[in-house]
Structures are given as structure tokens and as C-alpha cells.
Amino acid sequence: MIKQKKEVVFNERPIGIFDSGIGGLTVFKEIRKVLPHEHLIxxxxTARVPYGTKSPEVIKQYSEINVRFLIEKGVKVVVVACNTASAAAIAYLHECFPDLLILGVIQPVVENLIKLDQVKKVGIIGTATTIHSNAYQRAILEHMRxxxxxxxxxxxxxxxxxxIVDHPLTMQAVDYYLSGLKRAEIDTLILGCTHYPLLLRPIDYYFGHRVRIMDSAYYTARELKKILSERxxxxxxHKSGEERFFVTDSAETFRRTGELFLERPLVAIEHV
Amino acid sequence: MIKQKKEVVFNERPIGIFDSGIGGLTVFKEIRKVLPHEHLIxxxxTARVPYGTKSPEVIKQYSEINVRFLIEKGVKVVVVACNTASAAAIAYLHECFPDLLILGVIQPVVENLIKLDQVKKVGIIGTATTIHSNAYQRAILEHMRxxxxxxxxxxxxxxxxxxIVDHPLTMQAVDYYLSGLKRAEIDTLILGCTHYPLLLRPIDYYFGHRVRIMDSAYYTARELKKILSERxxxxxxHKSGEERFFVTDSAETFRRTGELFLERPLVAIEHV
Structure with a gap:
């Protein structure tokens, strides 16, 4: 009896999602779409954002602190909604917290890439730390030629x-970074940073709508749904899930930019 | 006798300089130019860079930790080589450390601005936190009409x-941010961020070489020299001063970008 009661309580626990700042809200949004009844934290x-230019050692340390915070809030699973933290720290987090279900954003997109036909040239874009970690490159080349x-x-x-997502400056920056991938004639592009879905249109336009663009937020949310169901x-x-937002710096700044990502008002942000 | 000996030792103590990351190296470089015999720390x-998008509360907290670190290293004066920290935290630091000489980068440039003739329209550029703090605006308007x-x-x-300091993308970004100041026909522009001296040429070009551009690194170094002499x-x-560099994240990343700022090789970087 007691065991059963405990299990019910466990299922009702929230899903914990962390990111260096606001980028992970694109993952949050996708999770909310596919899991409307789950409580989300x-x-x-934001006090230490960004992670993308920092070293793997520092990112591991920050990620561990973030997971501990979410554990204290009683989450049943943690989603590392940050490509940089997934690239630099996911193995480390699995070691630190062997009993906790922890899902990063890299594995789900790669697993879906593997299933696709006619993939010959894959582009990956992300932060410096994500790219230099080779996490995507390794994961892909392990399974595909x-x-x-x-x-x-x-x-x-x-x-x-x-x-600045729809301005000549945006296109200039897209051209600056992606001209090499265009010349290489990639057929698939992985948006390996949770911020990049907001640049989907200029990027898609830049490649003449001829490149398949994969977004880790989309696949991570679906993988999470599958795992929760399997386990x-x-x-x-049947009620709508609750939502809580915590930030390590000013709630106001987070709210302002966060609404761009979430495409709806953000309330109840707590500073920790 | 003992007193005199103590004083000599005090004078030989290093100057402490801190910044959120590498930008403060432009200040370091100017200080080294005018004070070749001083030891510099x-x-x-870099583990928490950047400060410019963070809240004044967080910046105060980080700045206090940085000053404590420099005090432990035995410095005789601290230069806050970061406009954001100067804007958000200088008053707080003076309160925390009433017996320590602490110099920010805002006051020296404003004091020199006041002495100039024919200043009617002043532009100030900086990070979000620096600009929103109104520190420059207040300091200027206190003394000038x-x-x-x-x-x-x-x-x-x-x-x-x-x-990316000499590329079409640079000019596009300069135009994006500075077109309003150009239309306003400013006669003087303060580079209120230690990174911006590296954009001096495109900015000067953008204004058709018709705007007086003031750089806080230059004035801060000269003010520091004056204060050390007065006190x-x-x-x-007569020997060359020693130099030590400490960073809170990877030394290697700091070295690579830092050399762009310092325009010479960077050695002996210590991770703390």
C-alpha cells in the first residue's frame, strides 16, 4: 500500500529543466506542448550565463549545482536544456547522480538523425564549447558514415x-558563419544551441529552403515523453500542469527576453 | 625607522586590476605604458563573464569577491577596469573597503571631458547595465550643461x-547601434566599455573622423599615475614592474583572446 502511494506521488513530481539562461525556454515550450499535464520547474x-564560451570544468561545476537545486525541488527527471551543458557535462552528471533520470538535448536529435534517409553531409552549429567538445560529431560518427x-x-x-532576428545584420551574421556550410553543400543542419530556433527563418532562407534543419528542442521533448511513458x-x-521559473539573477531581465522565447507572458519568476 | 621601512614596502606593493574578463586588458595596457615600474596583478x-547583461546586485557581489582576492595578494590600490562594475558597484566597494584606494574607469574620463571646450552633444556607449545605471549620464550632467x-x-x-573588428559585419553593427548618435550630431563620444577601443577605427570611420572619441582606459591610467604620485x-x-594574471576560468581561452587586447604575448596566467 505504502509503496503504491509513493509511486503515485513520484509520478506527480515536476520535471526539472535547466539552462544557463533563457535559451532553454525553447525546450520548455516544446515539452509543454507534448506534456500538458506535467508540472514543470x-x-x-542567469547570474553565470553564458556557458557557451566557458570551459568544460566550469560548466560541470555549474551544472551540478543546478541539478542539486532541482533535486531539492523534488523533481522526478532533469532535462539539461542547454547544448553546451549537455556537451560538456552530461556524462559527469550521470556519474554524480546515478539514480536520477537525466536527459540532455544532444542524444535525442542524433537518434532521430540516424533514422533519416539520404543524409550525406551534416552541418552542426553551436557555441564554441559545444563545437569544440566534439560531442555531436562523435555521437553522429559512431552511428553513421x-x-x-x-x-x-x-x-x-x-x-x-x-x-535582432529579422534585420540585414542578422543575414550578414548568418552569411559570416554559414557560408562554409553552404559551400560544402550540406543536406542537413543541426541547430545545436537552444537559442538558434529563433533564427530558423533567416537560416532556412539563407540555404534556399533546401537544407533539412533539425532543432534539438523538438526532439528532446518527444524523447522525454517517450521515456516517461516507458518508465x-x-x-x-487531466489538469494543466503547473509551472515555476527560477533564475539566479534579476527576474525582470529574464522575463523581458524570456517572453520572446516562450511567445507568451512569463509570470511567477523567482530569484534564488 | 620601522614606520619608514613599512612605507617603502607599501609603495612596492602591486597595483590590482580587475575586470569581468579580458576587456580590462585595454586598461592594463595603458597603465603599463604610463607606469612601467609598478608591479601589476x-x-x-572569466567564469562569470560578462557582467554587462547582469543586474547591479550580482555585479556588486562579484566585484566584492574580486577586490577581496586582490587584497589577499597584497595590492596597494585597486583599479576597477570594467565600466559595468564601475557603474554598478564603485560606491558599494568604497563602502565595503573604506581604507583601500579604489579607482573606477568612469570618473577619470568624465573629469577630462569637463575640461574640454566646445562640448555640446555627448554620446555614451556601453553595456546594457552601464547605460541603464545612468552613472555616466549623472556624472556628466552634474558638471556640464x-x-x-x-x-x-x-x-x-x-x-x-x-x-570581427574589420569586416562588413562590424560596420553593419556599428551602423545598427550608432545611427541615432550620428543623426543627433554628437561632437564627443565616450567609449564606455573596455572592449570598445578595439572598435575605435570602424567607429571613427563611421563618424567621418568628425567626432572626438574618448576612451576610459587612457584617462584612467593617467589618473592612476597622478594619484599614486600625489599620495x-x-x-x-627603476626596474621593470612584474606582471601576474589570474583568471577564474580556463587560462588558455584567456590567453588566446587576451593577446588581441594586449598586442603582445601573454604568459604566466594562473587559474584560481
Whole structure:
């Protein structure tokens, strides 16, 4: 009896999602779409954002602190909604927290890439730390015989956070970083940073709509849904799930930019 | 006798300089030029860089930690070689450390602005936090009857750190942020961020070489020299001063980009 009661309670626990800042909200949004009944807790480590230019050692340390915070909030699973943290710290987090289900954003997109036909030349774009970690490159080449072209695009994050997503400056930056991938005639492009979905249109336009663009937020949300169901830990409630947002710096700044990402008002942001 | 000996030792203590990351190296470089015999200790808080998008509260907290670190290293004076930290935290630091000489980068440039003739329209550019703090605007308007036009330019820091300082993308970004100041016909422009001296040429070109451009690194170094002399705490040695660099994240990343700023090789970087 007691065991059964405990299990019910476990299923109703929230899903914890963390990112260095606001980028992970694109993952949050996709999770909310496919899992409307789950309670969601989002942590944005805005006092230490960005992770993408920092070393793997520092990112591991920050990621561990973030997971501990989410565990204290009683989450049943943690989604590392940040490509940089997934690239640099996912193995480390699995070691630190062997009993916790932890899902990164790299594996789901790669697993879906593998299933596709006619993939010959794959482009990957992300932060400097994500690209230099070779996490995507390794994961892909383990399973596929394809050519991989990786490019870090450090200006994309500030462009997105500034809201400069539809301006000649945006196209100039897209051309600056992606001209090599265009010349290489990639057929598939992985947006390996949670900010980049906001640049989907200019990127798609730049490649003449001829390149298949894969976004880790989309695949991660669907993978999460599958895992919760397989492990029988989904929340079976029919009510809308609750949402809480935590940030390590000013709630106001997060709210302002966060609404661009979430495409709806952001309320109840708590500073920790 | 003992007192005199103590004083000599004090004068030989290093000057402490801190910044959120590498930008403060432009200040370091100017200080080295005018004070070749002083020992210099530089601290780049690269694990938490950038400060420019973070809240004043967080910046105060980080700045206090940085000053404590430099005090432990035995410095005789601290230069806050970061406009954002100077804007957000200088008063707080003076409160925390009443017996320590602490110099920011805002006051020296404003004091020199006041002495100039024919200043009518002043432009100030900097990070979001610097501009929103109104620190420059207040300091100027306290002493002068001029029009002030302030603009934050969040893409300038990543452009500089990426080394994109002479590219069509640079000019596009300069135009994006500075077209308002150009239309306002400013006669003087303050580069209110330690990264911006690396964009001096495109900015000067953009304004058709008709705008007086003031750089806080230059004035801060000269003010520091004056203060050390006035207070009789300059190092009277005739040997070249020693240099130590400390960073809170990877030394290697700091070295690579830091050399762009310092325009010479960077050695002996220590991770703390």
C-alpha cells in the first residue's frame, strides 16, 4: 500500500529543466506542448550565463549545482536544456547522480538523425564549447558514415537575445558563419544551441529552403515523453500542469527576453 | 625607522586590476605604458563573464569577491577596469573597503571631458547595465550643461572577442547601434566599455573622423599615475614592474583572446 502511494506521488513530481539562461525556454515550450499535464520547474542560471564560451570544468561545476537545486525541488527527471551543458557535462552528471533520470538535448536529435534517409553531409552549429567538445560529431560518427561540418557561431546568441532576428545584420551574421556550410553543400543542419530556433527563418532562407534543419528542442521533448511513458512515470492527471521559473539573477531581465522565447507572458519568476 | 621601512614596502606593493574578463586588458595596457615600474596583478573573472547583461546586485557581489582576492595578494590600490562594475558597484566597494584606494574607469574620463571646450552633444556607449545605471549620464550632467545621448551596444563585446573588428559585419553593427548618435550630431563620444577601443577605427570611420572619441582606459591610467604620485605611493624602483594574471576560468581561452587586447604575448596566467 505504502509503496503504491509513493509511486503515485513520484509520478506527480515536476520535471526539472535547466539552462544557463533563457535559451532553454525553447525546450520548455516544446515539452509543454507534448506534456500538458506535467508540472514543470525551470531554472535559468542567469547570474553565470553564458556557458557557451566557458570551459568544460566550469560548466560541470555549474551544472551540478543546478541539478542539486532541482533535486531539492523534488523533481522526478532533469532535462539539461542547454547544448553546451549537455556537451560538456552530461556524462559527469550521470556519474554524480546515478539514480536520477537525466536527459540532455544532444542524444535525442542524433537518434532521430540516424533514422533519416539520404543524409550525406551534416552541418552542426553551436557555441564554441559545444563545437569544440566534439560531442555531436562523435555521437553522429559512431552511428553513421556521413561527412560532418561543425561551426561555432558566437554572435548568434547575442543577436537572438537582442531580438535582432529579422534585420540585414542578422543575414550578414548568418552569411559570416554559414557560408562554409553552404559551400560544402550540406543536406542537413543541426541547430545545436537552444537559442538558434529563433533564427530558423533567416537560416532556412539563407540555404534556399533546401537544407533539412533539425532543432534539438523538438526532439528532446518527444524523447522525454517517450521515456516517461516507458518508465511509467508520466503524470496521469487531466489538469494543466503547473509551472515555476527560477533564475539566479534579476527576474525582470529574464522575463523581458524570456517572453520572446516562450511567445507568451512569463509570470511567477523567482530569484534564488 | 620601522614606520619608514613599512612605507617603502607599501609603495612596492602591486597595483590590482580587475575586470569581468579580458576587456580590462585595454586598461592594463595603458597603465603599463604610463607606469612601467609598478608591479601589476590582473584578475579576469572569466567564469562569470560578462557582467554587462547582469543586474547591479550580482555585479556588486562579484566585484566584492574580486577586490577581496586582490587584497589577499597584497595590492596597494585597486583599479576597477570594467565600466559595468564601475557603474554598478564603485560606491558599494568604497563602502565595503573604506581604507583601500579604489579607482573606477568612469570618473577619470568624465573629469577630462569637463575640461574640454566646445562640448555640446555627448554620446555614451556601453553595456546594457552601464547605460541603464545612468552613472555616466549623472556624472556628466552634474558638471556640464550638455545634451547626452546614451546607447547600449550588446553585440560589440562578442564582435571584439570574436576578432570581427574589420569586416562588413562590424560596420553593419556599428551602423545598427550608432545611427541615432550620428543623426543627433554628437561632437564627443565616450567609449564606455573596455572592449570598445578595439572598435575605435570602424567607429571613427563611421563618424567621418568628425567626432572626438574618448576612451576610459587612457584617462584612467593617467589618473592612476597622478594619484599614486600625489599620495606618495608610487613605486620608485627603476626596474621593470612584474606582471601576474589570474583568471577564474580556463587560462588558455584567456590567453588566446587576451593577446588581441594586449598586442603582445601573454604568459604566466594562473587559474584560481
Amino acid at each position: 525551470y531554472l535559468g542560471d 556521413v561527412e560532418v561540418f561543425a561551426q561555432h557561431c558566437p554572435l548568434f546568441v547575442p543577436l537572438v537575445e537582442e531580438g 511509467h512515470v508520466a503524470n496521469e492527471s | 590582473y584578475l579576469g573573472d 550638455v545634451e547626452v545621448f546614451a546607447q547600449h551596444c550588446p553585440l560589440f563585446v562578442p564582435l571584439v572577442e570574436e576578432g 606618495h605611493v608610487a613605486n620608485e624602483s
